[in-house]
Amino acid sequence: MSNSLDPTITHYLSENNLPFKDFFQFGLSVDCVIFGYQQKSLKVLLIQRGAEPFQSKWAIPGDLVNPGEDLNASANRILKHLTGLENIFVEQFHTFGKTDRHPAGRVVTVGYFSLVRGENYQPVASNWASDIGWFDVEDLPDLAFDHSQIMDAAINALRKKVRTEPIGFNLLPPKFTLLELQGLYEAVLRQKFDKPNFRKKILGTGILIPLDEVQQNVAHRPAKLFRFDLERYHSLGREPFSFEL
Amino acid sequence: MSNSLDPTITHYLSENNLPFKDFFQFGLSVDCVIFGYQQKSLKVLLIQRGAEPFQSKWAIPGDLVNPGEDLNASANRILKHLTGLENIFVEQFHTFGKTDRHPAGRVVTVGYFSLVRGENYQPVASNWASDIGWFDVEDLPDLAFDHSQIMDAAINALRKKVRTEPIGFNLLPPKFTLLELQGLYEAVLRQKFDKPNFRKKILGTGILIPLDEVQQNVAHRPAKLFRFDLERYHSLGREPFSFEL
């Protein structure tokens, strides 16, 4: 990475009598809202801060971006650090840059949300987290910084995205039943669906592959297992005009 | 804005043997893709760079964020500066932070897109633009930096948003005909619509107010004028489950 200056920038700075350092003085962080689906509820993974400011407050996991690190790499690093998982679904949704959002100075944070399966993560104690845990999205504690606002935006982004793209599968194990899938959508969208119609709709898309496997050890008729077919999804034509999703 | 340090940050830095300055060394800019609708086509406003790097290349208008300035304020400042307009539709869509995206160093840019009506702007020459002009989105020149990528993302964000929320009206004058509205959607979505069905669908939403006015001096039956009713829109219940917009 070069330290030479962009003539455009220097020109601008001298025109406006501004010292150079003021313009490369931003702190940059990534915050990652990690969603999970457990006990038929949508959950988020939060950490409890181990230091001031906001010591002992719950917060969205995040970290400063390293100077030579891409934003996505930063988000993946946080996920790896916290859950031990790699190659999981992660997506940027909004950047928060209010001047007063961080008491230490101008720190702009890029918000990501991530979807992980079940509880198969490694909770890792760290220097910046005294505790870590899953919270129901319907019952969240007060959060540090502007994290409540970031959380709201993340949940809205998830709800919006889940309606138009088949990302919900990232919250389920690779093999799942249709009623598990329905429960997931009901939890995310806070909405009940009719079982027969849900089946028809999902199966009608052709993006689910029925497996030759069924549930084991259940006190009722065992359900057939399915898996999501990403290839078939991509080979579909889409997007009618709806205007009001 | 305080210059005191976040103990979390300093702790982290000392733990990792990293100098403080490395973490507040980010440059931050805002790039604003300005869309317009003219001659039945979707256009964007570009500037021609007056300085290196990428001198004389076309680029998305943007600027460094001032230290005490919110991101949205920055976007609005750029719009005001370039078009003379205030209070116009603007929305953040994505943040671009590849380490090598700017030759001068680590500059992260927050992408916004904006919708303006017709050509009622004041093209302003400036120290960082040698020229300025509208380009058809279907026929764009090579752009400076990673701006082609940013432009693609902006167009996709607009297409996605225009399907689910009534933002298209920001590209039209306050009073418009249904066929003008239809032409706008056709240009943005690259798709033809059936006139009778389009009318029924739009009118059926109840978000358009018919005015007691018609077109003047047209060589055919003059069309009724309508305006968009934001209040009525907000008082609507929405969102069925579509999964495939």
Next chain:
DNA sequence: TCAAAAGTGTTCCGAATACACCCATGC
């Protein structure tokens, strides 16, 4: 009277909805 665009009505079809009903398993 003709061109051009505005505006309406009707038919058809497929998807979404609302149900009623049967099936397989563990206890």
Next chain:
DNA sequence: GCATGGGTGTATTCGGAACACTTTTGA
């Protein structure tokens, strides 16, 4: 047997697509 969830079929309704048609203006 019976409780529990798995799974299917059908009738109805609603909205979208296709398209034929009439109306109003300027030239």
